[in-house]
Amino acid sequence: MDPVAFVLILLALIVIVTALVAVAGQRQRPGGRGSAPGTGFHELKSDYQSGVGGGHSQSWKIPRDPQDYAKLFIPKDAKK
Incomplete structure (x- = not known):
């Protein structure tokens, strides 16, 4: 077998296996990324x-509602 053809076939197999592993990993993840929206705070x-x-220790409270979270980034003096 030609060495160039062998390398190309091996490269194609690596790409296919990598894609299959990525798809399988996405399907196994329950609920996707992040946490479910709701009321209250994280x-x-x-x-x-x-x-x-x-050392140092810090804690923050972030709203669970995505709209309330987005409002944190809007300047107080912004026009509506």
Whole structure:
């Protein structure tokens, strides 16, 4: 078999297997990305530790409703 043909066939097989694995991975994911919209808030936490005695902890509350979340990015003095 010609080496160029062998490389092309091998490359095509790799592309096909990669595509099949990607499709299978998407189908196995329950509910897709993110979390379901609703009422109330999500609470996000961030912790940072730096050596002995150093560090920082922060938490945020983000609205679960996508429209309320989008409104956070609109400047207060924007015209309607």
